[in-house]
Amino acid sequence: MLKVDGIDVFYGNIHALKGVSIEVLEGEIVTLIGANGAGKSTLLKTLSGLLKPKNGTILYENMSIAGKQAQTIVKSGISHVPEGRRVFANMTVEENLELGAFVRKDKEIQKDIQKVYDLFPRLYERRKQLSGTLSGGEQQMLAMGRAIMARPKLLLLDEPSMGLAPIMVKTIFSIIEEINKTNGTTILLVEQNAHMALSVAKRGYVIETGRVVLTGSAQDLQSSDEIKSAYLGG
């Protein structure tokens, strides 16, 4: 479904991604793990069109999307839930969800909003509230719901567990699995919480200072000594 081959991405003079290659197959949950500043978010931003790669190719459903505009990429079926949620704080929950469907012109938008409410009953309770007044976990739900509203085939999730209470992290991860199972949405998940990420993912990539240093099935990564000591706390 997605094939990234040898991309180089720069932030000004900083060489943030150095020849990164990853692959995501249809229906999978794939995780990118790595420390702060390793380049995980940079990779997601490049996939969704916020950043442009200098070299390398990105093929999505056999179509090159490297350097395409973000709006074109959203239309082709990739939605990105950015780090820090980035909900539109001055708008209500429902308006945020409507904006998620911005690229759609069909008549099923209201029906899909209802589906998001079924998935996140908390959002239904708060639908008329300004999203800036939600808790961190609720904002994460809203950011995910908003992304689903575009009916993505591939969902990019950036640090969904960041700053959340352990119980909320569990809820969010079970919903990630549910989205993957019921909608068949492919998911590329960036996480610092490697333990949680590897428990839901099928495969994983480990990124260090802009390079993929290790890849394998989630079980293999979980049992690898290197990963255990660096990311799973022994």
Next chain:
Amino acid sequence: MEWVQQIVNGISLGSIYALIALGYTMVYGIIKLINFAHGEVFMIGAFVGFYSIAGWGFGFFPALLLAMTVCAIMGMVIERVAYRRLRNATRIAALITAIGISLFIQYLVIYFRGAQPEAYPNVLSNKTFDFFGAQISSQSVMILSTSIVLMLLLQFIVHKTKVGKAMRAVSHDMDAARLMGINVNTTISATFAIGSSLAGAAGVFFGVYYTKIEPLMGVIPGLKAFVAAVLGGIGIIPGAMVGGLVLGLVETVVSAFGYSLWRDAAAFIILILILLFKPSGIFGKNAREKV
């Protein structure tokens, strides 16, 4: 009942400031630029209205529509030519460019038609009628009611339409808006178009109300509308409306007390006081974000 009359005058003047201030505040809200060329858009609106009424015999509303359309296009062209390429530049570079555009338009108009003022034709019947003992002119009522309709229309666009939602999203978080599939460039263009068309309308109102227009007429009302936008809280649409009305009222009251020479000073004293004591404006609040 002279004070009733002064209040009506103040509100009419204030609604003109409010219409101009809306353009400042909308543009600031979306790209964090004080568009100092906005006063010139107002001036062009006044001249388009003048030529279409005096030259081609247009009525008030056709002239208003034409002025708004021409100004909308002008706003989009200014953004496309001058500001778009500076979007990632420092803010001071964009600000200096805005001042440059402002001077450029002023002197371009002087070059083509000269600097002489023009007397606005009487396009609205100017009857006065009695309102709680005050003499109210029908022009004031017309200007005020048209302004209110335009502001209600703006509220509708911003809150209920797709382009309005896109504008609010882009002004809150440009990258997040991109991720929704919103075309940021188109949205910014639309913002300039809407803000400039309101300035164009204000230009026609100004001409009808004060009957004298000239190529440098945009400078002082432009600056005052900027004060109004800051007073209400820059970037906040209802703030610009209220700020404009307050400023118009203050100026009229200052004149009514016999200090008409202090009229302009009053506006800038307000600016200084606001910047000293409440820089975020009447409606401004400290932005807090949850992480």
